Amino acid sequence: MTAVLAATDLRKSFGALKATDGVSLTLREGEIHAIIGPNGAGKSTLIAQLCGSLAPDAGTVSFLGCNVTAQPVAARARMGLARTFQTSALAMExxxxxxxxxxxxxxxxxxxxxxxxxxxxxxxxxxxxxxxxxxxxxxxxxxxxxxxxxxxxxxxxxxxxxxxxPKAFVMDEPMAGLGQEGSAQLTSFLADLKRTAPILLVEHDMDAVFALADRISVLVYGRIIATGTVDEIRRDAAVREAYLGDEA
Amino acid sequence: MTRERLLNAALVLALFAVPAWALWADEPFTITLATRAVIFALAAVGLNIALGLGGLVSLGHAVFFGIGGYAMGILASHAQNYTPIMEAPFLIEGTKSMPIIWLVAVLASGLAAWLIGLLSLRTSGVYFIMITLAFGQMAYFFATSWPTYGGEDGLSIYVRNGFPGLNTLVPIQFYGICLAWLLLVLALNRALMRSRFGLALNAARQVPDRVRAVGLDPPRLQLVALVLSGAITGLAGALFADLNRFVSPTMLSWQMSGEIMVFVIIGGVARLFGPVAGAGFYVLIEHWLGGVSEYWQIFLGLVLLLVVLFGKGGLVGMIAGARK
Structure with a gap:
């Protein structure tokens, strides 16, 4: 199955800090692909590069089969890439x-x-x-x-x-600060929404991620250390050590 | 009817009633004062599109006001001296016709706004203020040092320009022209605020990231807003020069930019009738307090301070309450 949104070997450094260190990932039709990782793993930097608000130092982003690495945010949005912001970006007045x-x-x-x-x-x-x-x-x-x-x-x-x-959603922590009931509602909503367009979901709420994701990628220090189904990620030793701890 | 609508209706009523009274009482100077207020209001309506709707704090709107003024001055001075503006490659002559002068004023100030916008919209915040101020100063010093059109002394036009079917030398008739423009532009501004463009521009001021994320380009929206804004202020400049039958670099000075901004802020930023209230108020206290003390601007400063500190929506906000 072809990827709707794909990143290939993305790299972005801020001085000595490698915020994105060779990240490749795909978002396929009909799926929810969750990206999890500890704070400071480079999730927001990755999203910014996928959506176009930050230019990568190297690597490419393609959307609907087109190389959009040089396209600004507005152009990608017009092609059908919709994002939600971690802190609400709405016209408050x-x-x-x-x-x-x-x-x-x-x-x-x-x-x-x-x-x-x-x-x-x-x-x-x-x-x-x-x-x-x-x-x-x-x-x-x-x-x-x-x-x-x-x-x-x-x-x-x-x-x-x-x-x-849109043709694809990129959602930056949509559950943040929602509380249990709100999270549960949004979870069931997103489970339906993925039939409309695939969702790249960055989320801290593990219950939601494990309930929703078809695939999970684990980002640590700017690198994806594992990609797989929920079960594969739960079983992955490296992931348990880096991120999930004993609770998983 | 909301309080703001009532206030707006009262202001429109005053725009008709005050000159009508002055005409009846044979007080032509009052009509001239009212004309001055109406023209200032028009200039401020222009700025309000950039400042209120677009969030572009331009300290260079005197450029557009002055370009409008000089459009009138240059065209009319050539007409009154019977000298062409240029002969080669084709002949351009001066004119005493208001409609042509307005058209030239609007096009020239709109073009200037486009050029200034292309450069200044790469910046924002305090840098935008400084760049627009710098353009203003450039225009000012250019005008003072260009002897062809009077340099520092400015240009006098002996007879007010003409409008078909009207005697523009009669104060009330010229007032009518200015008022018609103000009301027309206010109507257009009202439509603009409710249009697609208004919605997008309003959002671009508040959350540019969101506007980009839905596929629109905030700087392009702001550039168009600045062009519309500059063109309106330029039109006001042409009328102002015709009111005084005189144009000088003072119209291009940064103090002029500041005054136009004061009209907007005292009246109410982003309020449709804010510029009208602000300009009317300014002309009133300029007239009354100007007779009491030559330092009347101290009082203006005090009023401005009070409005900024306590009345966030300006006069319109204080009287009509917060914007819905």
Whole structure:
């Protein structure tokens, strides 16, 4: 099966620190590929290179069969790469619906309308409302984003990604700070979502990772020390030593 | 009707009522003051698009104001001296026609905004302020040292430019032209704030990372905002020069940029009628306190301090409450 998103021998150093040290990985159609690793393993740096906000020193990123290593964030997003941020990146002054509309607007690729009110734009609105419906925020559409709870902001992050109708998701710790019930809800949501588009999931919540992931890659000191199914990773001695400890 | 709408309606009413009263009471100077306020408001509406919606703190908007002013001055001075602006490779003559002057002012200041934006939008924050200030200073010193169009002394135009069907020398008729422009641009600005572009620009100010992540390019949005902003302020500059029948490098000075910014901040950043409230307030206290003391700007400074410290939404914010 061909990879939707692939990194080949990515390298990125900050001075003497090798934040990404020869990382290769693939995200295949229909799967959730989780990346786990201790703090400082280089997960965020890796995501930044996959999404285009950071240029690698060496190696390539390809998306949908195209080499996108030199493409900026916006170009990759227009191709269908949707990301969610670890700390919510939402327009706090705007309403929930406006944030979702922004995603739909980005997906349309046509921001150069200066007169027609966006609120009466049926195409955009339909897309935005469908995404809010999917994550269960439809009732809060007119609430200011700043007034949302932490968990609701995480849901909105996912909704904005949904409006892009992407070919792949990159999610940076979507469960962060959600609490048990919230995590469980999002877990079942993501389990369905992977049928829409594959998900590269960076996550600390091990219950969620083990419940969701088809494959897991373990990142330690900028290197992937193991990739495999949940069972393979649980059994891997090197992983147990580096990361999982005895609890696994 | 929200309080902000009521306030906006009251401001529009004042824009009609004050000159109507002045006309009835035969107070032409009041009409001139009102015209000054309306033109300042128009310049500030322009800045508010960059500053309020786009988050671009430009300390160089006098460049656009001055380019508009000089567009009027240069075209009209050639017309009044019967000398062509250029003969080769093709003939360009001056004009006393307002519509042509406006068109030239808008195009020239928009082009200047595009060029300045291309360079300055690579930076942000305090560097953006400094770069726009630097462009302002360049334009200012260029104008003072260019003798063809008066240098430091500026250019006087003896008769106000014409508009088909109107006698622009009658204060109330010229006021009408300026007011029509202000109301038209406010209507366009209102549409802009609610449009796709407004939504994207508003988000680019708050979370540029998110805007990139949905496939849009924040600097391009900001560049277009700066061009629209500069073009509007340039139009105001052409009207201001016509009001005074005079243009000088003062219109390009950094103090002028600061004044336009003061209109926006006192009135209310990113509020549709903030620039109108701010410019009106400024002209009022300039007139009243200017008669009491030549150091009236001390009081202006005090007001600005109070507004910035206690009224985050400016006058409009204080009266109408926080933005929804």
């Amino acid at each position: 705007d309403t929930v619906l406006q944030n979702a509309l922004l995603g739909a607007l980005g997906a349309s690729g046509k921001p150069w309308h200066f007169f027609a009110p966006v609120a009466r734009d049926r195409g955009l609105k339909g897309r935005a409302e469908a995404a809010l419906d999917a994550v269960g925020l439809a009732d809060l559409r007119d609430v200011r984003t700043a007034d949302l709870s932490h968990g609701q902001r995480r849901q909105l992050e996912v909704a904005v990604a949904l409006t892009l109708e």
